[in-house]
Amino acid sequence: FKAKRPLRIALAIAGSMAVEGPLVRWVADHRKHHKFSDAEGDPHSPWRFGETVPALMKGLWWAHIAWMFDEEQTPQDKYAPDLIKDKAIRTISRQFLLWAGLSLTLPALIGGLVTMSWWGAFTGFFWGSLVRVALLHHVTWSINSICHAVGKRPFKSRDRSGNVWWLAVLSCGESWHNLHHADPTSARHGVERGQVDSSARLIRWFEMLGWAYDVRWPSRSRIDSRRNPDGKGSRRKAEAADAA
Template sequence: MTALTTVRTASSVPPSAGAAEDASSAGTLSGLRQSTKERVAIALFIGIPFLAVLAAIPFAWGWGLGWHDAVIAAVMYAISGHGVTVGFHRYFTHSSFKAVKALRVMLAVAGSLAVEGPVIRWVADHRRHHRFSDKDGDPHSPWRYGSTIPALAKGLCFAHIGWLFDVEQTDQRQYAPDLLKDGAIVKVSRAFPWLVVASVLTPPLVGGLWSWSWQGAATAFFWGTLVRIGLLHHVTWSINSICHAIGERPFKSRDKSGNVWWLAVLSMGESWHNLHHADPTSARHGVLRGQVDSSARVIWLFEKFGWARDVRWPSAARVAARRTA
């Protein structure tokens, strides 16, 4: 692959991100293969920091990390993480299901606890990503600088975190007009700073009360706030970077989106990214045997409780129609 194909930004896009996979802007990336050097470079770029984080956990156990901290961090990770994957992504961005008002608000609040930005801005960025996936106009493609190893390394850094500092902001009026008309969601979006405070302070408050000690509050703050937010951020950003650079591509898509199995649990099913780009409105991303997708299971529970309806579950025929072979 050379530099990204230039595509001019359309004057408007429909609010549903399913329609954002617009054929008029489609270009083909099929038939392109990574060299062995590219794969090794990507593996080193991805693997070393990830292994360092994993290694820190057993060394910390009993020395500033206890089971109270682990429970608090895990619960907060699940709530805020599924708030992003089920709420910000599959519901607000792609309309994979319809929800009662209370669930709409709950998902917007839960996703905000991930500290990844206000819900309307998050949705606008992601709809723009789908409109120009791996093309000029995509806010975070790892291929923006080209396909050489130095260019790809630079692109991965940009797609992972550099794009967050881009001075060009996505036009919310163009990409999220439906949410700007929703009074309840606008209020949640404006309350984002207060929700950040709640996300930061809840773990130490719970940890302090649970252990009835300042030490319990301090360790819960470190693991339940700092580590939890940091890990969730990097997992989310890895969908932008890693899942558009490597992975299996069993489904037809117009970009470089791939399935990365070892991110599936931490990303709550989001790393089955190739199917998502092949069928953006699907409520389930892990559609093949053995593909863990906890976000789809959460949506299933909401449907069973009557909080969600008209869920866009992928049929066998729909999945088969999108297979590459």
């Protein structure tokens, strides 16, 4: 989807407060991941070291955490020139330490002010900053590690991305990762009945408020055309689409 300027800025700040690195770097890494998913050049593939069990164990650790300490950095001018051109986005990205600092201190401040005690400030910091960010980071990293190693693959994608149902609620729908790689511009990842996707719901609300536009909702025929012929269900439909 496209976001109007105030929403774009609000989302950029909210994203920065997730403490996952400067915005432009995050986007550059993510686009490179899509370009080379699970092949040479993917910044965080769990299959980097091979397909044996020890290699996969090492790869899962790499995809989960270790890749962030790699010396090789994704060239941002190559992968995110549009973001660098946007002055507001560029500024927010450069202010990453400010937003990360706010994200970590605000819960302590609120806890302290609400209870008017140092203990309140401490528990606010513990739960609202440390536990929140740790949980958030592990969920995000699990998309890179777990969702590229296991899960169902009902859709056609060039990589090993899988749909992992038990991460759907915590990851706000991101763990329907096989569909995300099969159709990266789709605003909804959980396209099947009963697949929880709270991000898609949020985008729908933004659209209804007029803050988001050009939202790419997946049509049934578009979803069916991306089905894996090996998968159960719409095999004949997929073959018909291929023949056409």
